Amino acid sequence: MQPTSLAVEGTLCASSTKRPTEAKLGPATTESDAQSIYQLLAQQVGERSFQNWFAGKVSLKLDGNFLVVGVASPFLLTWMQKKFSSPIYATAVACIGPSAEYRFEVNPELTGQENSKSTKNQSADVDADPSADSSATTSEPKPDRERLDQNQACKQAPYKGRRFSDLSSFVTGKSNQLAFMAAQQASDEPGALYNPLFIHGGVGVGKTHLLEGFYRKVRQQYPSLQVVFLTAEAFGNYFSKALQERSLPGFRQRFRNVDVLIIDDIDFFESKRMFQEELLHTIKHLESHGRQLVFSSDRHPRLLTKMSEELTTRFLSGLVCRMESPETELRLEIARQRALKLKTPITEGALDYVARRFTNNVRELEGAINCLQTYHVMTSQKITTTMARQILADLERDCIRIIKLDDIKQIVCNTFGVSEADLKSSRRARNISQPRMLAMFLARKLTQAAYSEIGDFFGGRNHSTVMFAEKQVRKWLENHSSIQVALQEWPTEEIIESLEQQLLAS
C-alpha cells in the first residue's frame, strides 16, 4: 500500500526526532522476534492504545518487505489505517529497514475469533453470578488477561518473512577463507575496516549466504544500527517507483540514513546508467558519514565493463575479495553438513561421490543431498554410494548445460566490450585478437563443435586458425600470462574462470 506509506513518510520525517530505526530489534525470524514486533509497536502507539486496539485483536506478520497488519473487519481496517498508519510504518521501518512498507488486511481468523469472543462475553454476562464483583463482566480486561491475549496474538502471527543464513553455518575452505574473514572482521567494526567490502564470485559459491550472515551478525552485535540488506534489483525497483511517483526525496531519505548498506548482485546495474548514478550518490553520502557498505557481484569490479568508472573506482577503494568455486574438500564438508541438517544417514563414500560429481556450485550440491534425503524418507534406507549413483543419475544429466557458440560470442563481447563485428573481423589488434582466441578456446572446451565449425562461426576462418588459438591460450595459461580487459591486465586463468561462470549461469 505504497500511497499510504508515502503519505506517512512525510509525517515521520517532519515529526520524528528519534530515527524510528533506532528501536532495537534483531533479524525477525522467530516467534520471539514476532514478540519483538509487538513490543516495538507498543512503544510506537503507546501502552494504552496498544491494549485497546492491538493486544489480542490484530495479527502481525512480515511478508517480504511488508509488515502486514491483520484486523477483524473492514470497518476496523479503515479506522486503524486512519489512526495508526504512522506508528505502523515506523514499526515496519524498524523491523525491515528503509525499504519497508506496510498493509492492512482483514484476517478471517480474527473475524471468527472476534465473533466467538463476543458470544463468550454474552454468555459470561448471562452466566455471571449476580452476587459476584461487577468488574468480572466489565469490558476492561484484567492485566493478566491482557498479557494472555498479547501472547496469543503473538502465536497467531507466524513469521513468513525471509530467512537469513547465518555465518555459523558457512563452511570455510581455501576458496572462501579470505572473504569469510573479511566479512567477520567488518561485522565486528562496521565502517572502520574494509569499506566498501566487495565480494565477487561465480554462481552459487555462497556470496548471498555470506552477506546474509554479515547482516545478521551486525544486527546481533549492534541492534541499534540501521542495517539494510537488499538486492540491486530491489534497489532499482524502489528507485523507479520513486521516480514514477515523484517521491525521490523520500527514497533518498530511506537509503541515505542507514548505518550499513548491503547490496547483493550489484552486477544487475550494468548498462543501467540511472541506477548507477543514484547508487553513486548514495555511496558518496554514506561513505562521507563513515557508514559501512558491502556489495556482491558475479565479477571483479574491473570486469563490470558497463559500470561507470566512478562507481568502479569506489568499489575498488575498499577490499575486493574473490570467492572461488569450492574445492573438493569444501564441497565434501558442505555435503556432510547438509546431510546432518536433514538427518539423512549416508555413507562417507556416498558423500564423497556427491562432492566429486557436483562441482559447479553449492546449490547443485545441496540439491543432490535433498534428493537423497527424499529417497531416505521414502525407503528408510541408509544411502550408499551405489544408491547415490542411481538416484542422482537424472540430476547429473540435468546439471550438464548445453552451451552454444552464440552464448560464448555474447559473453566474450560483453566482457571485453568488443562488438560482434570486430570479433568476427580480420582485425589483429591485441584488444580484438585476444578475446577472439579466448572465444575459440572456450568453444573447443565447452561445446561439441568441430574446429572447422568454430572457425566458420568466428568470421569464416579455417580449422588451423582455431587450433592455433587453442594452443595459444594454453600457452598463456602455462606461462601465467595476462590479458587486457577494461584497460587492465588480468591473469588468463581468472578471465577464463569468470567467462565460464557466466556461461554456466546464462
Ligand SMILES: Nc1ncnc2c1ncn2[C@@H]1O[C@H](COP(=O)(O)OP(=O)(O)OP(=O)(O)O)[C@@H](O)[C@H]1O
Ligand atoms: N560455504 C558454504 N557453506 C554453507 N553453505 C553454502 C556455502 N556456500 C554456499 N552455500 C549454500 O549454497 C546455496 C547457494 O549459495 P548462495 O545463494 O549464497 O550463492 P551465490 O554465490 O549468492 O549465488 P548467486 O550468484 O546465484 O546469487 C545456499 O543454500 C547457501 O547456503
